[in-house]
Amino acid sequence: MPFKNLSVGANLNYYFGMLNRNTEVVFLGAADFYNMQQYKSLRVSDFSFDFGAQATIPLQNRNKLILGAVFENNPKYNARYSDITQKNLGSGSAVDQDTLFYAAEAKGIVEFPYTYGFGISYVKENKLEINADYYHQSWSDSKFLGSKSNFLTDLNKFALGAEWIPDKFSIKSYTSRIAYRAGLKYEQTYLVFNDQQINDFGITFGVGLPLYRSKSTINVAAELGRKGTKDNNLVLENYFRLNLMVNLYDMWFIKRRFD
Numbered sequence: 001m002p003f004k005n006l007s008v009g010a011n012l013n014y015y016f017g018m019l020n021r022n023t024e025v026v027f028l029g030a031a032d033f034y035n036m037q038q039y040k041s042l043r044v045s046d047f048s049f050d051f052g053a054q055a056t057i058p059l060q061n062r063n064k065l066i067l068g069a070v071f072e073n074n075p076k077y078n079a080r081y082s083d084i085t086q087k088n089l090g091s092g093s094a095v096d097q098d099t100l101f102y103a104a105e106a107k108g109i110v111e112f113p114y115t116y117g118f119g120i121s122y123v124k125e126n127k128l129e130i131n132a133d134y135y136h137q138s139w140s141d142s143k144f145l146g147s148k149s150n151f152l153t154d155l156n157k158f159a160l161g162a163e164w165i166p167d168k169f170s171i172k173s174y175t176s177r178i179a180y181r182a183g184l185k186y187e188q189t190y191l192v193f194n195d196q197q198i199n200d201f202g203i204t205f206g207v208g209l210p211l212y213r214s215k216s217t218i219n220v221a222a223e224l225g226r227k228g229t230k231d232n233n234l235v236l237e238n239y240f241r242l243n244l245m246v247n248l249y250d251m252w253f254i255k256r257r258f259d
Contacts (some may be wrong), residue, residue: 005056005094015077016045021041034087041082042145044110048075072115074141079110081145109143113137113155113190126168133159139190153197155190159183161204179208194232200221206243215249 001006015157021040040117050072058064074102117135123126137155142148161183167176186202202225209218223241229234 005058008052009056010049010051013048013050014046015048018043034089035149036085036087038083038085042079042110043081044077044079046077046079048072048077048112050115064123064125066121066123067118068121069118070116072112074114077110077112079108079145080105081108093252104205108146111143113139113142127165129163131159134158135159137190151192152190153192155188157187158184158232159185163208174210177210179210179217181206181208189227193234196229196232196234198228198234200228208247214244217247217249219243219245219247221245 008215019042023036023038023040025036027035052068052070053067054068057067061064074133083101084099084103085101086097086099093106103238112178115135115137117133119131135155135157139152140148140154142152154211161181163179165177165179167173182203182205184203185201189198189200191198202223204221206219206221209220211217220241223239223243225239225241227237227239228235
């Protein structure tokens with residue numbers, strides 16, 4: 001917190017792992033056609049940073065307005081890739097095989113998108129919270145081993161949500177201590193097929209169930225959504241998700257007066 005009511009931070013990320021993609025074209029029962037085989041692998045291991053800032057504006061009656069922003073500047077990851085493409089024609093015990101392309105552990109760069117997002121929250125302490133967020137990723141500018149993808153476009157995501165607690169400190173009514181939540185989202189995803197961007201819309205409902213004599217909660221949420229379209233011979237998907245999360249809370253590092 002370099003200044004009062006202002007917080008800044010950063011995350012150090014380490015990405016690693018391997019992607020394998022194997023493709024084979026086989027002509028069954030045809031002895032005079034060459035079968036094609038392609039085996040690709042991509043191994044990534046590198047660091048990146050993302051940054052964030054949050055400002056709190058105090059209002060009357062202990063209410064507050066919170067502004068937040070996140071940023072990641074077009075991270076580039078070192079990668080190694082291998083590619084072997086071959087054709088073969090089998091006749092009895094004899095195999096006629098020819099390697100068309102071969103690259104073993106060649107060096108390359110995977111360039112991820114420029115990312116930013118910001119949000120605003122209105123908080124009425126222990127009673128009400130309303131949030132609105134916007135998030136953007138410029139996938140159309142990302143490059144994989146020096147080439148852009150024809151199936152990627154910019155991602156834009158809009159979200160709105162609210163939480164309401166009737167009486168957080170009620171000792172008579174358990175239902176008054178429950179956090180009731182609802183939200184909606186609209187996402188223009190980074191996928192594009194047949195010149196059609198794939199969009200996703202969803203609504204969510206949930207509750208935060210407090211545990212007896214504890215600040216821990218059990219959070220249950222249901223999401224209904226629709227993704228895609230039937231235009232241009234594409235697929236429309238209706239989905240339902242049920243999420244369960246347990247938030248455990250405990251008091252640490254307390255120096256007791258009496259043991």
